[in-house]
Amino acid sequence: MTLPADIADEFPVNGECLYLNHAAVAPWPERARKAVAEFAAENTALGASHYPQWVKVEQRLKRNLEALIDAPQGSVALVKNTSEALSFVAEGIDWQAGDVVVISDQEFPSNRIVWEALKPRGVQVIEVSLPWDDPECELLAAIAQKPRLLSISAIQYASGLLLDLVRIGEACRENGVLFCVDAIQAVGALPFSVQAIDADFAMADGHKWLLGPEGLGFFYVRPTVMEQLRVIEHGWHMIDEMGNYDRKDWALATDARRFECGSPNMLAAHALAASTGLLLDVGMDKVATQLVTNVLYLQELLSDQDAVFVNPLLNQRPSGILTFHFWDKDNVKLHKLLMEAGVICAHRGGGIRFSPHFHTTEEVLNDAADVLDYLLEAV
Incomplete structure (x- = not known):
């Protein structure tokens, strides 16, 4: 996704880390920082x-x-x-x-x-x-x-x-x-x-x-x-x-x-x-459309890595949460390694929970999937 410049500038987090944890605690937009x-x-x-x-x-x-x-x-x-x-x-x-x-x-x-x-x-x-x-x-x-x-x-x-x-x-x-x-x-x-x-x-x-x-x-x-x-x-x-x-x-x-x-x-x-x-200002219809696009794109990337998804209804009832695990891996250890590697996510429901927002860039999603792919060899 290519965000309009005025929206992309609101979220410097996308250039600082791979943040996929909005279902826990979200980074602020720039305008919130300025207001405070x-x-x-x-x-x-x-x-x-x-x-x-x-x-x-x-x-x-x-x-x-x-x-x-x-x-x-x-x-x-x-x-x-x-x-x-x-x-x-x-x-x-x-x-x-x-x-x-x-x-x-x-x-x-x-x-x-x-x-x-x-x-x-x-x-x-x-x-x-x-x-x-x-x-x-x-x-x-x-x-x-x-x-x-x-x-x-x-x-x-x-x-x-x-x-x-x-x-x-x-x-x-x-x-x-x-x-x-x-x-x-x-x-x-x-x-x-x-x-x-x-x-x-x-x-x-x-x-x-x-x-x-x-x-x-x-x-x-x-x-x-x-x-x-x-x-x-x-x-x-x-x-x-x-x-x-x-x-x-x-x-x-x-x-x-x-x-x-x-x-x-x-x-x-x-x-x-x-x-x-x-x-x-963005509009919740646009926010939701892009958020769902991001989650389903992540699902596609992780499907190539044989991830098992907790929610089989995600395509019919999409939300901002994608929770997955691997049958033959230590998922607790994998989450710990992801966090240490700068992929900010959570361990919930027996698996790893990714939760991007509408502003999360495709580059962040691709990089997070690449890190996960690399770490799968270590667990």
Whole structure:
């Protein structure tokens, strides 16, 4: 792929290393670095003199995130991370003994532990499998039993399996089941619409496909279910009349700001506003098309090396994740050698996980495959 010069210049990482780890922690674009550097310089010289301008950046970030997930204005809160947002749901629902939560048996710990922690309240967690011949079938069967809530990752972190969220969302609505989506491996990689999938809750960190820093993410709450969540954190920022420090009585903010209890992470907001702005400038359809092209190209290169791919549905349901292994090799050692050789990737799901983004160049992909080919002789 040949990127336009203005986009290629945003990602110096492609000239510095072979970075295939966006499903873990992504490198920032140049505009995010500049935004943070300018914010730091301003803060050093002027303190919070221009705080109203910082608030505008925070608001721009929210509008960017709402656009990226097709959410109504005011339905997105800024949170520390996906785990915090999942905890807001898990701790905010008025659970009754005997309530059931359905998840899959492939979830990242964040989307398992928060539900298992409800066991003392009598909440049962049911894990179902995601069979390759019909990944949603067992989820749909579990939904038909009318659990209280289903929580699922849009894309499974280890295999890269992309689920049919529209199908799942329709089943949840028909059965009166709350629908929660861990969207961290989807938003910023593929087009994503909370309205199209009929989600009640969705969340993601900014440090993966959104190309931002750790420590800042989003929490979407469908406006019509917002009152069903008890607010579990309180402070000056989450009240309706924020900024009126003399008023003694208070009420919750009427929108998702009620989930933002205190002072915002303005430093990270500047970076994430810049990186999400870049994604919107490029357009998520273009981002997704090139990302999928990169992943399928890598799959082709690795097929020539007899790699075994964890996700047999990748061609039908492409995502940004390509996980593979070799039957006769020490895959843990191979991952270690790849990292030492400058191929930045992860060991997940019993194999090696490559996760390029839309900006990853063909040269990086070719070089990574060449390094892998060379190292196969050493394991």
